[in-house]
Amino acid sequence: QITLKESGPSVVKPTQTLTLTCTFSGFSLSTGGVGVGWIRQPPGEALEWLALIYWDDDERYSPSLKNRVTITKDTSKNQVVLTMTNVDPVDTATYYCVRLGRVLGSKSAFDIWGQGTMVTVSS
Amino acid sequence: DIQMTQSPSSLSASVGDRVTITCRASQSIRDHLNWYQQKPGKAPKLLIYATSTLQSGVPSRFSGSGSGTDFTLTISSLQPEDFATYFCQQSYIIPITFGQGTRLEIK
Numbered sequence: 001q002i003t004l005k006e007s008g009p010s011v012v013k014p015t016q017t018l019t020l021t022c023t024f025s026g027f028s029l030s031t032g033g034v035g036v037g038w039i040r041q042p043p044g045e046a047l048e049w050l051a052l053i054y055w056d057d058d059e060r061y062s063p064s065l066k067n068r069v070t071i072t073k074d075t076s077k078n079q080v081v082l083t084m085t086n087v088d089p090v091d092t093a094t095y096y097c098v099r100l101g102r103v104l105g106s107k108s109a110f111d112i113w114g115q116g117t118m119v120t121v122s123s
Numbered sequence: 124d125i126q127m128t129q130s131p132s133s134l135s136a137s138v139g140d141r142v143t144i145t146c147r148a149s150q151s152i153r154d155h156l157n158w159y160q161q162k163p164g165k166a167p168k169l170l171i172y173a174t175s176t177l178q179s180g181v182p183s184r185f186s187g188s189g190s191g192t193d194f195t196l197t198i199s200s201l202q203p204e205d206f207a208t209y210f211c212q213q214s215y216i217i218p219i220t221f222g223q224g225t226r227l228e229i230k
Contacts (some may be wrong), residue, residue, distance in 0.1 A: 041208070046210065046221055046222070046223045046224050047159075047167065047210055047212075047216060047221040047224075048221070049219040049220065049221065052217075052219075059217075060217045061218075062218050063124070063218055096166055096167075103172040103173060104172060104173040104176055105173075105174070107155055107172065107173040108130060108214045109157040109159070109169055109172040109173075109212075110167075110169060110212070111169050111172075111178070112161070113167055113168070114165040114166065115166055116166050123164060
């Protein structure tokens, strides 16, 4: 069974750095074609992709957040960490850890999602 | 960035109805289009990938079609458990982008 679980603070003050950890099981991030990423969803709003890290250490970021976000992986611990600097109340959202799987040929999809963790940015 | 536009934003329907949700990309994404279903308070779930392939366990009343810029998600006969929000997503090019969602409500 493949699972992902997010952990981190539920409240962060403005200008602080948010660090979220995704701990996964049931697959390896060293398997070709696999990636783990982060997606967020402000209350009542749409999904926004933030970052991805692939099995080969390639990192991809949303251009709108690229200067504030860093994604890293620890394959031995089955963990992926998202760091977001200088947070603002607009960063209040549920943050999901997701697996990007190769679903059909070269096509990919977020096939497994964590339960999500709500993060509120407030002083 | 590729913009994904869904229509309608919300939809009221009855059990047994046939429902179609549309997703339009701002440029061609070939068939790199996925659909997700999200129920209140839950994480989204992959429903359909690569435009038309049902994820394992998804009922056959769901179907997807399209190519290039225009795509549809169809539910042939709505069931009570289908009332949820649906999102399309393109995986063709980075940055990955989602539609704004279509909320399917009970009439």
